[in-house]
Structures are given as structure tokens and as C-alpha cells.
Amino acid sequence: MRFTVRVRYGSTTPSPEGFRGKTMVYLRKFGLPERAESDKKSRRLNMRRLLPVCFSLAVFVLPKAFGDEQSTSPYATAADFAKYAMKLREQALLKVEPQVFIPTSSRPAIQRYAWKTNIVTTVFWVGEQAGGNNPVPNYRSSWDANWTSNYGGFDNPDASARRSYLPIAFIPRQNPFYCALPYNDVTHGQFKPEAPLVIPWFKQSYSGQGQSVCWHRWLAIRKGNRTCYAQWEDCGPFRTDHFQYVFGNERPKPNLNHGAGLDVSPAVRDYLGLAPTDVTDWQFVEVRDVPPGPWRSYGENNHFVIARSKNEQRMVDRNVSAAKK
Numbered sequence: 001m002r003f004t005v006r007v008r009y010g011s012t013t014p015s016p017e018g019f020r021g022k023t024m025v026y027l028r029k030f031g032l033p034e035r036a037e038s039d040k041k042s043r044r045l046n047m048r049r050l051l052p053v054c055f056s057l058a059v060f061v062l063p064k065a066f067g068d069e070q071s072t073s074p075y076a077t078a079a080d081f082a083k084y085a086m087k088l089r090e091q092a093l094l095k096v097e098p099q100v101f102i103p104t105s106s107r108p109a110i111q112r113y114a115w116k117t118n119i120v121t122t123v124f125w126v127g128e129q130a131g132g133n134n135p136v137p138n139y140r141s142s143w144d145a146n147w148t149s150n151y152g153g154f155d156n157p158d159a160s161a162r163r164s165y166l167p168i169a170f171i172p173r174q175n176p177f178y179c180a181l182p183y184n185d186v187t188h189g190q191f192k193p194e195a196p197l198v199i200p201w202f203k204q205s206y207s208g209q210g211q212s213v214c215w216h217r218w219l220a221i222r223k224g225n226r227t228c229y230a231q232w233e234d235c236g237p238f239r240t241d242h243f244q245y246v247f248g249n250e251r252p253k254p255n256l257n258h259g260a261g262l263d264v265s266p267a268v269r270d271y272l273g274l275a276p277t278d279v280t281d282w283q284f285v286e287v288r289d290v291p292p293g294p295w296r297s298y299g300e301n302n303h304f305v306i307a308r309s310k311n312e313q314r315m316v317d318r319n320v321s322a323a324k325k
Helices: 016-029 047-065 078-095 147-151 266-272 303-324
Strands: 116-123 178-181 218-223 226-235 262-264 277-285
Touching: 178 218, 178 266, 218 266, 226 266, 262 266, 262 277
Parallel strands: 116 262, 178 226
Antiparallel strands: 116 277, 178 262, 218 226, 218 277
16 A cells, blocks of 8 residues: 655755655664565555554654654654554554454354254153152143143143144143253252353343243254154253253263153154154254244244234234224
8 A cells, every 4th residue: 555645844855865764764663674665565564553653654753854843742762752653553453443244144043952862752741640650740840830730731641632732621821842851950049050051042041040041942853754843841851950961962861761861742742653762862943943833833831822922912902003093
């Protein structure tokens, strides 16, 4: 880049040789090459480095080079001036804003979570009684003391008592596509110490102390060429502390159900065609990545049902406002 500086001081014509000699002295003070005009690499000097130097030269060097007898520079020595010029350079560099790369797509990049493969999977249901290999009744969940009531009743797993992934006796008030994983992020109303460190979405989903960021989270569950989507509604099987498996690379711990690491609802079982004890793959997914399917149709805890209700309410409010006018 070429800079042209024109200064007029009466009728005196400056000496090019004198100006060049003084300029080279200051270039050397700032670590710039003396042969910048002939050195190809020097011509590509970073503007962040060069601009403060040029500014300093224009303000302080030119009057001295052209014999300006009226110069009012407060710097008695070249060393004082050099210190001030370096300070100007540092301030200019600090003001340079970092480069920001704006994505070309308006949709944020999809965050991929690793698949957990070949996980022993068992079936459980809301209202299940304790017995056999199920030591804890499922009248309540780890996050909902009134799970059965809030769900709407007993989620009967018998095929004869179900139709279209729902119990025949009632329409669930919560998503019938639910599951359980062996970790709870909350204990005694407080987050566990490791929760902020191991849960990938903790910061984005945090809404208050002791309010679980795992509850209602979506999973993709795969068996063969079929994939079902379900919400995380309880903790188990058998344990609630195995974050190394749920969020890390460990395998499920041994337990009475052949080392099961995932519980699924009767609706998930029916969609995937699972046996009472089977093997599946699973991964966490974002709400925006859940495709259309029966898992988006029911439940007050279902993000898609909530969104539809809000849209319908807005339409009602709009129609009421229009009628009043």
C-alpha cells in the first residue's frame, strides 16, 4: 500500500535525502525493514502494525525533517518519542476487532451426540407395581411425585389394552413415548456437583437451582431400520448415578436385567417391535431434529403439543381482537 504525504512550510523545499534518512531511523525503532519499497514481503505488512507508525511519523517526524522551527512537540528526546509511539501502536492494535465468520445458513448447526450401541433395553410403564426384577414401583418418577395422576392413569402394557400406541382406557395427558436412563442430575433439591460439568446442554437449559435439565429431553431409539423418538421422563434401570455411561463412553453396569441401560415405554416397544428384553441403540437429539411421527401428537409435556397450543391461542386472541373492532 502506498502513502503520499504533502506538507507545505512556506517556500522551503524539503530535501528527499534528509527526509529518507530520518524516516529510516524511526522505521528501525519499530522493527520495520528499511527496504520496504523493494522487499515484496514487506509490502504485505499488517495494517494493524503500520498505521500507528505512519500516524506517528506524520505528526512528529515530518516537522523535524522539514525544519519546522515552530514545532511544539513535548518530547525532549527521541527515546521519549519512541515510548509514546509504541504506546499509540499498542492502543491501536487493541481497538482492532476480531474477525467473525458469519454462517451462510440461517439454521444453526446441528449438534450431534454419539450413538450408544447394543444397549440392553427393557420395558417399563407408568403405574407399574414393584416385583420380580423391578424393585421400585412406578407410581412416581424421579422428577414427578404424581406421575401416574399427571399422566392420566395406568399405562397398561398389555397389547389387548392398547391401540395406536395409546392405552384404550384414556388419552394420556403426557407423551406416551417416554424412557428412562440411569442418571438423575438433581438430589435433595440441588444439582449434583458433576451435573454442570458432564451434561452438554446444562448451560443452555438451566432455569433455576434444582430444576432438572434432563427431564423431558428427547432421545432417538433405533432397532434395525426403524427409529423411534421418546422423552426422558424417569431415571433407571436400577441406578441414578451413572453419568459416565449416559454422557460418557462407559457401558451400563451389570444388573438384574442383563446389564440393561435403557427403559422404554409400551408405545416405544410397539413402534420398534421390541421383546420385553431386547437390544437397541440410542442417542440424544435436539427438539428441532425430532421428525414428524406419533411421538409429536400427545402430552402436555411435549414440546410440539405446547407449540401448537400457543399458536392456536394466538389465533383465538387475534380473532377476538378483530371481532371487537
